Amino acid sequence: MQQLNINNILDRIKKIYNLNTDTQLNELMKLKKHTIATWRFRNTIDFITLYNFCNENNLNINYILSGEGEPFLESIDKLKLRIKELEEELKKTNSIQKKDNTEIAILENEISILRNKLAFAEELILKLAKNIP
Numbered sequence: 001m002q003q004l005n006i007n008n009i010l011d012r013i014k015k016i017y018n019l020n021t022d023t024q025l026n027e028l029m030k031l032k033k034h035t036i037a038t039w040r041f042r043n044t045i046d047f048i049t050l051y052n053f054c055n056e057n058n059l060n061i062n063y064i065l066s067g068e069g070e071p072f073l074e075s076i077d078k079l080k081l082r083i084k085e086l087e088e089e090l091k092k093t094n095s096i097q098k099k100d101n102t103e104i105a106i107l108e109n110e111i112s113i114l115r116n117k118l119a120f121a122e123e124l125i126l127k128l129a130k131n132i133p
Contacts, residue, residue, distance in 0.1 A: 013053075060073050
């Protein structure tokens, strides 16, 4: 089994995010100040932290470990297309919601008018009932 080169792993992540320093990588990965330096010095890495970082950022763990394949699980073009699809769906949903809100307001107004008519009719019936011997 081939031993992993931790420097290569960390440098791949830096390259993807166009980072110049290990400090920037520490910040990106939300690690303590000297964690990357320690990993480099010991040629070890917290694989759970690395896996979680890759998972949260849509990174291909196989690429990060070996350099083979694509850096991201989905291509940038696919992600942009998906974002566009979701934005269109959101617009449709907002449009439907606005239409529903308008229809609700119309119905509430009609109910109010009918309640007023009912109250008037009940009053009229009571007045008429008082006049009947």
